Every structure is written in structure tokens, then in C-alpha cells.
Amino acid sequence: MSRIGKKPVGMPSGVSATLSGQTIEVKGSKGTQSFTATDDVTLTIGEDEISVTPRGKSKRARQQWGMTRTVIANMVHGVSDVFKKELEIRGVGYRAQLQGKVLKLNLGLSHDVNFEIPDGVTVTSPKPTEIIVEGHDLQLVGQVAANIRDWRRPEPYKGKGIRYKGEYVFQKEGKKK
Structure with a gap:
């Protein structure tokens, strides 16, 4: 179980995210960034947070779970700060x-x-x-x-x-x- 992957990514005010398929795009005051996740994880956007869950119990799905969550968290931080x-x-x-x-x-x-x-x-x-x-x-x-x-x-x-x-x-x- 990924300890990092379990935590949802909080979005500060002024940051918005859109999801199309496996591609997530994050917009903020400093710019826009996008990331395409693998098919091993599922992305969901809720109220002021983005959550990542694995699809299955394979080792690759668990690896991608934590990595995808961290990349998204870095994108959210990057569009609001440098x-x-x-x-x-x-x-x-x-x-x-x-x-x-x-x-x-x-x-x-x-x-x-x-x-x-x-x-x-x-x-x-x-x-x-x-x-x-x-x-x-x-x-x-x-x-x-x-x-x-x-x-x-x-x-x-x-x-x-x-x-x-x-x-x-x-x-x-x-x-x-």
C-alpha cells in the first residue's frame, strides 16, 4: 500500500484542474501544466482535491500510484508558486x-x-x-x-x-x- 498515494492532493485557491481521459491539466496564476497518467491508475477530481487510486493489485499499479500522486502534487505547487x-x-x-x-x-x-x-x-x-x-x-x-x-x-x-x-x-x- 502506498502511503503517499492514499493522500489526496489539495488544490489551493486560484488553481483549477480538468481531466480528459488519463490526461490531467492544472491551471493556476503562474501557468498551465499537463500530465498523462498510465492506465494503471484512476484519477478523480473532487471538491478542492485530486485523488489517485490504483487499478488492480499488480506491482506496477502500486508503483504508478505513488508516483502519479507526487507528479500531480508538484504540478499543483508549480502553477501557484515557483x-x-x-x-x-x-x-x-x-x-x-x-x-x-x-x-x-x-x-x-x-x-x-x-x-x-x-x-x-x-x-x-x-x-x-x-x-x-x-x-x-x-x-x-x-x-x-x-x-x-x-x-x-x-x-x-x-x-x-x-x-x-x-x-x-x-x-x-x-x-x-
């Missing part, structure tokens, strides 16, 4: 600057990295060592932040690289003479 990931850059000479729809990163490589910002995501750099990724789609925001971080992950000896704000990087001890 998701945000903050990255910080550490290292001598490492910096980021925004030039239109391109994030220019100096990361100690032989060349500058020009990261194209996809549609649906807003990237800002208030300081040269800070990057903020915002958007209404949680999956897209997380993927863009992970792609930026992949250019120079934090290394364990000096801690240089791009890390999430508040991320702890285990420091290893260097060689001893």
Missing part, C-alpha cells in the same frame, strides 16, 4: 555571468562554458559565485541545476567546484610526507 534551486561556485577564478539566454561559466577549463538556458526556466546570477535556477516544472528545474553542476562537480580535496547551496562536501586529507 521551484527554486540555488547553486554556489567555489574556487579561485571560478565565476558565472548571464548574457541573454546564455550562462557563461569560467570554471578553470581551457575555454569558457556557454550553457544554453532552456525555455520554462529562469536562471539568474546575483553574484559571480551564485546561480539561481527557478521555474514551474520541478523536474526541469532540477535537471537544469544538475546539468550546470556537472560542468565542475565539487572535488573532495579543496572543495572547488559547483555545489548546491547548503550541500556538504566531505573533505579528504591530502598526501603526507
